[in-house]
Amino acid sequence: MYCSYSFYFMPILISEPVRARPVPAGSLALWQLGFRPFYLLAALFAALSIPLWALQFSGLTASTGLRGPLWHAHEMVFGYTLAIVVGFLFTAGRNWSGQATPTGRPLMALAGLWVVARVLVLTPFELAAAVVNVAFPLLAAWSLWRALRNGNNKRNYFFVPLLIGLAMAAAVVHASQLGWIPASWTALPAGLGITVALDVLMFIVAVMAGRVVPMFTNNGVTGAGARRVPHVERLALGSVLALLAADLLQLHGVLLAAVLLVALLAHAARWWLWNPWATRHTPLVWVLHLAYAWLPVHLALRAAAELGWVAPGLAAHALTVGLIGGITLGMITRTTLGHTGRLLQAGPVEVAAFLCASGAALARVGLPLIDAAWLMTAVGLSAALWSAAFVLYLWRYTPFLLRARIDGLAGWG
Numbered sequence: 001m002y003c004s005y006s007f008y009f010m011p012i013l014i015s016e017p018v019r020a021r022p023v024p025a026g027s028l029a030l031w032q033l034g035f036r037p038f039y040l041l042a043a044l045f046a047a048l049s050i051p052l053w054a055l056q057f058s059g060l061t062a063s064t065g066l067r068g069p070l071w072h073a074h075e076m077v078f079g080y081t082l083a084i085v086v087g088f089l090f091t092a093g094r095n096w097s098g099q100a101t102p103t104g105r106p107l108m109a110l111a112g113l114w115v116v117a118r119v120l121v122l123t124p125f126e127l128a129a130a131v132v133n134v135a136f137p138l139l140a141a142w143s144l145w146r147a148l149r150n151g152n153n154k155r156n157y158f159f160v161p162l163l164i165g166l167a168m169a170a171a172v173v174h175a176s177q178l179g180w181i182p183a184s185w186t187a188l189p190a191g192l193g194i195t196v197a198l199d200v201l202m203f204i205v206a207v208m209a210g211r212v213v214p215m216f217t218n219n220g221v222t223g224a225g226a227r228r229v230p231h232v233e234r235l236a237l238g239s240v241l242a243l244l245a246a247d248l249l250q251l252h253g254v255l256l257a258a259v260l261l262v263a264l265l266a267h268a269a270r271w272w273l274w275n276p277w278a279t280r281h282t283p284l285v286w287v288l289h290l291a292y293a294w295l296p297v298h299l300a301l302r303a304a305a306e307l308g309w310v311a312p313g314l315a316a317h318a319l320t321v322g323l324i325g326g327i328t329l330g331m332i333t334r335t336t337l338g339h340t341g342r343l344l345q346a347g348p349v350e351v352a353a354f355l356c357a358s359g360a361a362l363a364r365v366g367l368p369l370i371d372a373a374w375l376m377t378a379v380g381l382s383a384a385l386w387s388a389a390f391v392l393y394l395w396r397y398t399p400f401l402l403r404a405r406i407d408g409l410a411g412w413g
Contacts, residue, residue: 029404031104034090035339036401037111039332042083043397045118047390049075054383058376070173070190071121076320077197078133078170079118084328085204086110086140089159091339093144097151102143110139130174137167162200169197192250198319199244202295205327206240206267213288214274216334220285220344224278236270239263253306260303268296283346284334287354291326294318294361301365311372314365321382322361329357329389333397340400341407349396356389 030036053072090101102110113136120129141163148156172193175181181189210233217226239262246259276289301315333353337344346354364382367374 027404028402030402031107032404033094033103033339034101034107035087035332035335037107038083038087038090038114039336040394040398040401041111041114042080042087042328043332043390043393045075045083046080047387047394049079050383050386054379057379070177070194073194073316074121074133074170074173075118076324077194077201078137078166079114081201081320081324081328082137082166083114084332085163085201086114086137088208088331088335089140089144089163091335093147093153093156093159096156097147097153099147099151101147106143110136110143113139126174126178130171130178133170133174134167137163137170141167159204162204165200166197169193169200172196192247195247196244198316199240199247201324202319203237203240203244205323206237206295208331209288209292209327210236210270212331213285213292216285216288217274217279220282221278224275226274226278229273232266232269232273236263236266239266257303257306260299260306264296264299264303267292267299271296283351283354284330284344287330287333287346287358288327290354290358291323291330294322294326297365298323310369314369317364317382318361321357321364321386325361325386325389326354326357329353329393333393336397336400339405340403341405342400349392353389353392353396356385356392360385360389 030040053075056068056072090107093099094101113132117129117132117136120132123129141160144163145157145160148154148160170193172181173190176190176193210228214226214228217224239259242259243263246256251259271289271292274289274292276286276293279285279289298315298318301310301318302312304310305312305315333346333350334344360382363378363385367378367381
């Protein structure tokens with residue numbers, strides 16, 4: 001693979017640019033930068049939606065729109081995770097480009113669109129749900145593109161087609177539900193849209209983790225020595241793109257297992273080179289390492305599922321609850337602290353939230369792996385721990401997200 005991945009090796013700025021104009025302490029700042037409303041909405045949605053899914057799974061309640069596992073998968077991908085991604089990219093994109101990303105009323109409109117999308121998938125208005133769920137990532141892509149283009153920040157242009165790819169994946173899911181895809185087109189089931197979206201999100205996480213985890217490790221832990229070896233980094237990212245291509249082509253069996261094995265080895269080596277054990281006393285860093293460890297676990301379980309050794313759902317939840325859940329919780333904690341002028345330190349509340357999120361992943365994947373009869377227990381326990389993690393985040397961080405920076409600086413947020 002001869003792709004240079006120049007976009008990957010550039011440094012990432014996560015500190016918030018600041019202005020000299022002071023802002024009154026305690027003033028409302030929710031609509032001043034993208035991370036604020038989207039982190040808040042995503043955390044609230046995470047805390048509420050997973051218990052709702054657990055009730056659906058147990059047969060105690062039902063929805064009238066997207067049903068059962070499809071609703072759950074759709075909302076974790078295009079609801080929770082996409083909100084975090086958009087909030088992060090709007091904030092980082094402003095730093096990368098020096099140009100405005102949505103604030104004020106445009107940001108309100110996008111956040112409102114996201115909320116409407118969450119409501120519509122619970123109703124019989126499937127066409128309206130499709131339009132709104134596809135429109136949200138497209139509008140986010142357009143907003144990010146304008147900032148990156150105006151700032152001539154070419155190295156991060158690739159995030160725009162990734163957001164468009166998520167919109168296309170959502171379109172496939174909804175078109176399948178609406179019956180717009182002929183039954184003979186078996187290459188385009190609703191599940192393919194979810195699978196492709198997860199591959200795209202895995203690539204986004206892999207890129208961003210590679211930029212920030214070694215940096216945070218070396219900055220936060222004296223003598224940690226986290227390393228990025230170029231050929232390992234290229235292989236790790238290239239293997240995710242190869243997996244995306246394999247899923248688009250709907251490869252299965254031994255061939256797909258081989259792609260997964262290469263990706264597994266690359267990401268396991270990458271994680272090991274970051275020296276995760278050195279971070280064990282630094283919660284804001286170890287949470288990212290612990291979350292990233294679920295990526296090779298996901299790849300191993302998916303390869304095993306392709307060979308018929310384990311249930312495919314175990315691999316999916318290693319990715320979604322383990323990797324995506326853990327790393328997004330870690331990042332929204334760290335970036336909220338930094339972008340609101342606070343010290344980058346985790347206290348007991350943060351550590352408890354991180355442990356709950358990690359426990360949720362371990363319960364959802366580990367218990368059914370030991371004994372399939374424990375699935376219902378695993379779902380209930382995992383849902384409770386997941387919800388607890390985000391309730392803790394909301395309890396601690398809602399005031400931070402609503403109010404201006406404590407240092408009195410405007411900081412575009």
